[in-house]
Structure formats: structure tokens, C-alpha cells
Amino acid sequence: MSLATRNAVLDPANYAEGTVLDLAGPLVDGGVILLDEVVAARAPWSAVVSLGDILTIVDVGGNQSGDCLLYNAQDTDERYSVPDTIAWSGNVYVRTGTVLRSNQGNPLATVVANEIDRQDTIGGACGKESNTLRYGHHTAAEHGCRENFLAEAAKYGMGARDIVSNLNWFMNVPIEADGTLGIVDGISGPGKRVAFRAEMDILVLVSNCPQMNNPCNDFNPTPLRMIVTEGAA
Amino acid sequence: MAKVASEHETETVALARADARAQGGRVADAMPYLPASSTPYPPPGVEPGALTWAETVAGGNYTHKVVARGTRIRLEDVTGQACAHVLLYNALEPWERLNVADTVKIGWQAYLTTGHPLLSGDGRVLATIVDDDSGRHDALCGTSTAAANRAKYGDSAPQGPSPSGRELFILAAAKHGLAPRDLPPSVSFFKGVGVKPDGGLEFTGSAGPGKAVELVAELPLIVLIANVPHPVDPSPAYTCGPLRVHAWRSAPTTPADPGRDATPEAHRALLNTADYLAARGL
Numbered sequence: 001m002s003l004a005t006r007n008a009v010l011d012p013a014n015y016a017e018g019t020v021l022d023l024a025g026p027l028v029d030g031g032v033i034l035l036d037e038v039v040a041a042r043a044p045w046s047a048v049v050s051l052g053d054i055l056t057i058v059d060v061g062g063n064q065s066g067d068c069l070l071y072n073a074q075d076t077d078e079r080y081s082v083p084d085t086i087a088w089s090g091n092v093y094v095r096t097g098t099v100l101r102s103n104q105g106n107p108l109a110t111v112v113a114n115e116i117d118r119q120d121t122i123g124g125a126c127g128k129e130s131n132t133l134r135y136g137h138h139t140a141a142e143h144g145c146r147e148n149f150l151a152e153a154a155k156y157g158m159g160a161r162d163i164v165s166n167l168n169w170f171m172n173v174p175i176e177a178d179g180t181l182g183i184v185d186g187i188s189g190p191g192k193r194v195a196f197r198a199e200m201d202i203l204v205l206v207s208n209c210p211q212m213n214n215p216c217n218d219f220n221p222t223p224l225r226m227i228v229t230e231g232a233a
Numbered sequence: 234m235a236k237v238a239s240e241h242e243t244e245t246v247a248l249a250r251a252d253a254r255a256q257g258g259r260v261a262d263a264m265p266y267l268p269a270s271s272t273p274y275p276p277p278g279v280e281p282g283a284l285t286w287a288e289t290v291a292g293g294n295y296t297h298k299v300v301a302r303g304t305r306i307r308l309e310d311v312t313g314q315a316c317a318h319v320l321l322y323n324a325l326e327p328w329e330r331l332n333v334a335d336t337v338k339i340g341w342q343a344y345l346t347t348g349h350p351l352l353s354g355d356g357r358v359l360a361t362i363v364d365d366d367s368g369r370h371d372a373l374c375g376t377s378t379a380a381a382n383r384a385k386y387g388d389s390a391p392q393g394p395s396p397s398g399r400e401l402f403i404l405a406a407a408k409h410g411l412a413p414r415d416l417p418p419s420v421s422f423f424k425g426v427g428v429k430p431d432g433g434l435e436f437t438g439s440a441g442p443g444k445a446v447e448l449v450a451e452l453p454l455i456v457l458i459a460n461v462p463h464p465v466d467p468s469p470a471y472t473c474g475p476l477r478v479h480a481w482r483s484a485p486t487t488p489a490d491p492g493r494d495a496t497p498e499a500h501r502a503l504l505n506t507a508d509y510l511a512a513r514g515l
Contacts, residue, residue, distance in 0.1 A: 083464070087381070090434050091432040122334065130339060133505070165417070178344075179343040
């Protein structure tokens with residue numbers, strides 16, 4: 001993005017009153033920075049992260065859901081799988097040490113550091129159509145994560161068949177004893193981070209969630225910072 | 234029954250043809266029943282002439298069918314050891330398919346039972362769960378993979394002793410022109426999984442033999458079913474019992490149906506489904 005755009009994206013005056021933006025930095029020590037980009041509020045993003053390299057995602061404005069899909073960069077038929085990640089780890093929440101697995105059961109990435117209690121992989125993505133169920137048909141004009149995923153996936157020759165259930169960095173979805181679940185107020189904050197190491201060359205798609213009808217973005221979509229650092233040789 | 238070469242006379246085409254034809258009409262423990270009305274196990278209260286699908290699926294095997302909107306599908310766990318992994322697609326536009334995340338999130342409920350709509354990612358209902366006396370189902374753990382079954386049982390191949398659900402789904406999907414990329418996370422019936430306060434999984438297993446769950450197709454559907462052990466079943470043995478599948482002509486849910494339209498989310502999903510069908514002239 002241009003310097004003017006970046007300045008606008010990082011100007012708290014462009015967000016809800018009282019917004020604090022904290023760009024933080026890589027969550028892992030050392031390592032040459034290979035990529036460092038700011039994703040504007042509501043925008044999609046993608047990059048290939050090579051085997052061994054580490055992606056830090058910074059929740060710049062706090063409680064900003066970063067919807068995320070991972071693909072084997074050499075064969076996108078192999079992609080992130082919510083159920084395989086849950087079944088192999090034995091836990092529905094994603095934390096430090098969680099192996100993010102593919103639909104073939106293989107490790108795509110491992111969470112190596114995490115500054116909030118738990119990350120979500122149950123809540124899926126919002127979308128233009130699903131918003132009509134969740135909030136009413138008056139929301140049908142609103143942009144959603146599914147649209148971000150479709151737009152970004154199209155750059156790699158992928159489409160609706162390739163969009164599956166995803167991760168939601170910095171989103172909070174508790175499951176209660178009777179199975180009741182839902183998106184509630186976040187447990188992140190400005191400058192909080194998560195970092196994961198690629199266990200193969202992975203294509204990472206991110207939707208900086210545009211949702212304005214539930215607390216997944218504090219009703220105030222803000223930027224994300226994406227930093228790729230070189231892994232230990 | 235044992236099948237060995239000494240039981241067959243097949244030296245000539247005529248003998249081989251007679252030998253092949255002599256095999257017709259035999260009965261196996263797991264098989265489809267055609268016509269469906271000939272099933273030895275008609276569901277209670279269902280007129281056999283209304284049946285459109287009748288089959289027993291062995292543990293470690295799979296089945297698939299395209300069904301009309303309004304079809305009622307009954308899955309029965311005969312021995313208490315089946316686990317029916319299910320994927321659903323809009324048969325008219327199969328890139329519209331089951332979305333488990335939307336199904337649990339929009340339903341505000343992780344544990345599936347009667348009344349829960351099974352949603353696509355396109356804001357519509359593919360099917361509604363309309364009856365359930367098991368209550369032990371799972372929308373979190375998906376099905377098994379080659380990697381998991383090799384690690385757990387030593388083999389995962391469809392032709393081997395412990396097929397994985399994903400490999401069976403790949404075959405079922407291929408028979409409808411669908412590829413491995415078309416396999417999203419699936420749901421499973423008859424083996425329960427609970428979530429503990431720390432997020433840990435608790436396998437609650439089967440509710441016992443003879444339990445059944447029934448779905449109504451709200452759109453024309455491609456239905457894929459793999460009957461394999463649940464991926465977090467702690468048993469080291471590959472144990473999976475027969476699954477009985479019956480389907481018959483019934484009625485789809487209409488908006489304002491009191492039993493299946495209990496929430497505003499289900500109501501709008503049914504409205505979206507009706508809107509889609511009306512525009513297509515269906």
C-alpha cells in the first residue's frame with residue numbers, strides 16, 4: 001500500500017473513538033524479517049510462508065478477528081481442516097503447541113507463541129448470505145469474510161469449492177456445558193500476537209473480518225500486521 | 234460364504250455365464266434392496282411403496298445417492314456400533330455443500346439433535362434433523378484420514394481391513410463427478426463427543442443398538458455416507474457395525490412449520506431456501 005494509505009490505515013482517528021493501535025513486532029526472537037505488511041480493516045491478504053518460517057499476526061487495534069485458511073502451497077487440494085486439527089489435538093481451542101492439520105491429517109503449521117488464552121477454530125467465517133440468517137436480510141449488502149476468501153482464492157485459481165471452515169485469530173467462541181456456543185466479547189487487545197511456524201510451504205489466506213453485527217471485531221474493524229521471519233536454519 | 238475356484242465350473246463362456254447367473258438372488262448381510270419396497274427392514278409406519286432407498290451398509294463401507302427435495306432419510310445404528318459420517322451437497326449446484334461451522338454457529342449449538350438445520354455456506358438449509366432417539370452425534374471431529382488410520386490401525390485403504398472415512402468419501406464423491414477438493418468437514422451420527430470446560434474432548438460413544446436419526450432433504454441433495462469408526466474412538470480395534478439406510482418420499486419443511494422453524498435463524502434459512510427454489514421454478 002502507498003505511504004498515504006498506510007498512514008490513513010494507522011491513524012486512530014479513522015476508527016471508533018478511543019481506538020488504540022499498537023503495531024508491536026515479531027513474537028519470536030531473532031530471524032531475518034522476510035515480509036512485513038499491514039492489512040487494512042475489512043481487506044483480504046495472502047502470502048506463501050516457506051517451510052520453517054514463522055508468521056506473526058499482530059492484533060493491532062485489539063479484538064480484531066483474522067479469519068485464516070492454510071493450503072499446501074504445492075497442492076492446494078491439501079488444506080486446513082478444522083476437524084482434523086481438533087481430533088488430533090483432542091481440544092477444540094487453539095493454543096501454543098497446537099498443530100494446525102490438513103484434511104490429510106498432516107501438519108501444515110504449529111502455533112509457537114500466543115498472547116491470548118485461546119484462539120478459535122469453531123466459529124467459521126461470516127458471509128453475505130449467512131449474515132441474512134444470523135442478523136436479517138437488511139445486512140445482505142455487507143461485505144463478509146467469505147467474500148474476502150473468494151476474492152483472494154481467485155488469485156490462485158481457487159473458488160467456492162476450495163473455501164472450507166477456518167481459523168479465527170483473536171476471536172472468542174466459548175462452548176458451554178450443554179453445547180451452546182457463540183461469538184462473545186474478545187479476550188485480546190491492542191498489540192496482542194500469535195505466531196505459527198510453517199511445517200511445509202503453505203499458502204496463507206486471511207480475511208481481516210469486516211463483520212459489524214457481532215463482537216468479533218468489537219464493532220470496530222481495525223488493521224492487522226503480518227510479519228514473516230526466517231526460521232532457524 | 235466361501236468363494237473358491239473349486240466351487241465354480243467356468244472353463245467355457247457358456248459355463249461361465251451359467252455360473253455368473255447362478256449367483257443372482259443371493260443375500261448378503263450388507264447390501265442394497267431393490268426395489269427399495271422389497272427391504273426386509275421397512276421402517277415402522279412407512280408404506281413400503283413410498284421407499285426410494287433401502288440398504289444395509291457394512292462397517293468400513295460407504296454409500297451415496299441423489300435424493301429429491303422432501304425425501305426423508307432414516308439412518309439406523311443396528312448394533313450400536315455404527316458411525317455414519319455424512320456429507321451433503323446441493324445436487325443442482327454442488328459447490329454449495331454442508332458447512333459445519335455455519336451449522337453449529339448459526340444454530341448457537343455444537344451438539345446436533347432434532348430440529349437442527351444442516352446448513353450450507355450459502356445461507357440455506359440442505360437438510361433438517363427431524364427425529365433422533367440417539368443424541369450421540371458429532372460436528373467437531375470430522376471423519377478419519379489415511380494418516381490417522383495408518384497410525385491407529387496400521388492400514389487405511391478402502392480395500393483393506395480398516396478404511397478411512399476420507400478415502401471412502403473420495404470414492405463416493407468421484408461417482409458424482411466430485412474431487413477430493415470437494416470434501417469439506419463432515420458430521421457424524423451415533424458416536425457422541427462432548428467438550429469439557431478447558432476445550433478438551435470427551436468421547437461419549439454410542440447410545441446403544443437400534444437408535445435412529447432422520448433427516449429431511451430441503452433441497453435436491455447428493456448424499457455421501459461413510460460408515461467408519463469415529464476418529465477419536467479410543468478403542469484400538471477397528472470396530473464398526475452395520476448401518477441401515479432407508480429413504481422415502483415425504484414433505485420438506487415449510488416456513489412456519491412449528492417443529493422445525495423454532496428459531497429466527499432457521500426461519501430465515503428456510504426463507505432463503507424457498508426463495509432459491511422459487512426462482513429456479515422448483
